[in-house]
Amino acid sequence: MSEFPGKLIVISGMDGSGKATQAKLLVEKLKSLNKKVETTDFPQYGNWSAVFVEKYLNGQFGTAQEVGPYRGSIFYALDRYHKSFEMKQWLEQGKIIVSNRYVSANQGHQGGKIKDSEERKKYLDWVEHLEFEIFKIPRPTINIFLHVPPEIGQKLVDKKGERDYVGGQKRDIHEADIQHLKDAEASYLYMVENYPNWIKIDCIQNNQILTREEIHQKVWEVVQKFI
Numbered sequence: 773m774s775e776f777p778g779k780l781i782v783i784s785g786m787d788g789s790g791k792a793t794q795a796k797l798l799v800e801k802l803k804s805l806n807k808k809v810e811t812t813d814f815p816q817y818g819n820w821s822a823v824f825v826e827k828y829l830n831g832q833f834g835t836a837q838e839v840g841p842y843r844g845s846i847f848y849a850l851d852r853y854h855k856s857f858e859m860k861q862w863l864e865q866g867k868i869i870v871s872n873r874y875v876s877a878n879q880g881h882q883g884g885k886i887k888d889s890e891e892r893k894k895y896l897d898w899v900e901h902l903e904f905e906i907f908k909i910p911r912p913t914i915n916i917f918l919h920v921p922p923e924i925g926q927k928l929v930d931k932k933g934e935r936d937y938v939g940g941q942k943r944d945i946h947e948a949d950i951q952h953l954k955d956a957e958a959s960y961l962y963m964v965e966n967y968p969n970w971i972k973i974d975c976i977q978n979n980q981i982l983t984r985e986e987i988h989q990k991v992w993e994v995v996q997k998f999i
Contacts, residue, residue, distance in 0.1 A: 785918030
């Protein structure tokens with residue numbers, strides 16, 4: 773049970789699943805119902821608190837495997853800790869926060885680096901302790917996982933064009949590694965099956981991604997049960 777009157781709705785998902793688009797559509801829907809809404813987007817690219825994340829995704833610390841799940845997770849956790857003070861104020865005011873990615877991204881991408889199921893569980897427990905007990909950031913009311921198979925997601929990422937945080941390239945070190953994406957998918961699905969308030973939304977039908985409106989409708993069917 774959350775200690776705040778507000779709600780924190782996290783949009784998670786595979787690369788190319790349209791997380792930012794679905795977060796935007798959800799915010800518009802909530803505002804149309806006169807809900808008080810705030811948004812967060814992690815990592816906070818361009819903000820000083822995300823500098824280690826940007827260097828990591830640029831490969832400046834080595835490959836994703838060389839950095840490993842624990843060190844990599846700390847980079848992201850510090851960025852969220854920086855934002856958490858403002859988030860707590862919003863939640864105390866009874867607002868709904870829609871977050872594009874959150875701790876869930878660590879649980880997927882970093883947890884996917886660990887193949888052994890017992891070691892992965894140990895890591896996931898460690899992340900929960902780090903973020904929610906040590907840094908005391910707000911716990912999500914719900915994590916919505918947008919599921920797109922990695923092979924399709926990687927092609928969708930390439931349609932985005934160049935991105936500033938990776939020096940104008942199309943893919944960061946996670947998006948460029950199909951095996952990493954498959955491992956992240958396995959970790960995300962583990963979260964859906966084993967952790968409370970994780971709900972999976974399938975975004976593909978007959979090997980084609982659903983329209984943004986169709987996915988939004990699925991998201992809204994879930995969200996309205998929690999607000």
